[in-house]
Amino acid sequence: MSHLGERVSALIDGELGHTEREKAFAHLAGCDDCRAEVDALRSLKNRLRSLAPTGIPADLTMSLLRMGEPGGPIPPRARPLPSLRGYGPADNRPPRAAAFTAPAKRKPGGGRARRVRYVAVGVASAAVALGTLFAIGGVDNTPGVVPPVEMFANQHKISVQEPATTVRPAP
């Protein structure tokens, strides 16, 4: 059997299976190098385990907690519809001066032009939608009817019993 190699750590941690562990112990009985390596590694782990827990500095804890509070320095992101305020969550970001990153360089009037484009697209879309509804609603699908006036006239004449126009040809 070759030297234990990486299996030393697994043997110390008890992660080897029963057969593997038996083979490893048999190898250690005849291999001084591996036995020495196992002893050294076990000794190191025991020393690490015996070390006292190290406390987190209070200022580091507070800094981490402040990152979760509103107004934290969340990096800015591009909004698809900047004019539609209120549609998304409230913007709690601090003023640009307090941001960690430097404000992005923007073209003079670029935001206004984009807003105008958005408004124009919205108005056009609404106009198309209303026009479509108007056209659909204006088409009267009910079938056209012509009153059977002659039939009605006969009924009316019978009720007044005064024939004034043709009802049926005489034989």
Place this chain on the structure above:
Amino acid sequence: MVLLCLFVSNPAHAVVPVDPGEGEDTGLPLLRSAAGAGRDRGYTGVQFVTSWGRGGSRASLVEITHVPGRGSTLRTPATGTSGSTEVLAADPGDQLPSGGLTAPSEGMLDILSRNYRVADVGRGSVCGRASRIVEARRGDGTAAARFWIDEKTSLLLRREIIDSSGRIAHAGAFIDLRIDGTAAKNIVVATPFTPLETTRLADLRNKGWSFPGTLPGRLELFAAADGLAPSGPYLHLSYSDGLSVLSVFVQRGRLDESRLVGWHSQRLRDHTIWVRNAATQETVWAGGGHIYTVLANAPGDTVDAAIQALPHEPPPGVWDQLVRGFGRVVAWVNPFE
């Protein structure tokens, strides 16, 4: 013979006046007798019928043969422009709600007495026969109709309908009359008047029809029935003030104006009505998803007032059109419809 009767007989308007104060409501029994005689007596004669409507006057001659218990046969003789026509009418007292204008039913007489004062105003002559003259008067004392009733047989010999401005709107009179000597052995009893049942009206309204119970000009709804025409179901409403009859036919749908041949349009307020210059003053219009057809034997002003009182909803506006379009889109995408 007919013309001889026309010109030799005393003028129908030769009224021998009596004290008008004595005539208050005294004419109603005479009219009832006339209605009964119109059913019970056998007779043959020729009447002229003249109407003054929107397009002027129309006149025709009608040959009438009445056999008690069997009804009347009405024939319009052939003229130079039209052929002979014939109508077989049922006995008015048996089937017709109105009983016809020549033999009005008790219901029509009741409506007449509610709307007018009926007075016996004197004596006259029609076609050489002595007659009593009965006048139906409005509340202001003006005459709405006059009837000439044969003194011997109680048959109605002449009838005039007068509009609110005092002009004759409709006139019909015998110009030749031959009485069947043998009166009916089995007197035909007039059908008792049965008022239009409220359950019948409720049934029609439950079917989705809406209609007024009265119309301007003292017109009361006295008959209502629904039927089926080739173009769909319809409602037939009959209104009368006791003198005139106005029929209203209501259908559901959209009026196909492109197929109205022989009609001409008129503006009434903000919408269009279609009229035809016929004796019955035919009028058609659409409103609120319904089509209305009015035919009337009534003075023109009465017809116009009634037409204006019937529904005339304006065409749908922009908002209505949008809502209708939205409803259709929803219906298209709704899988449950």
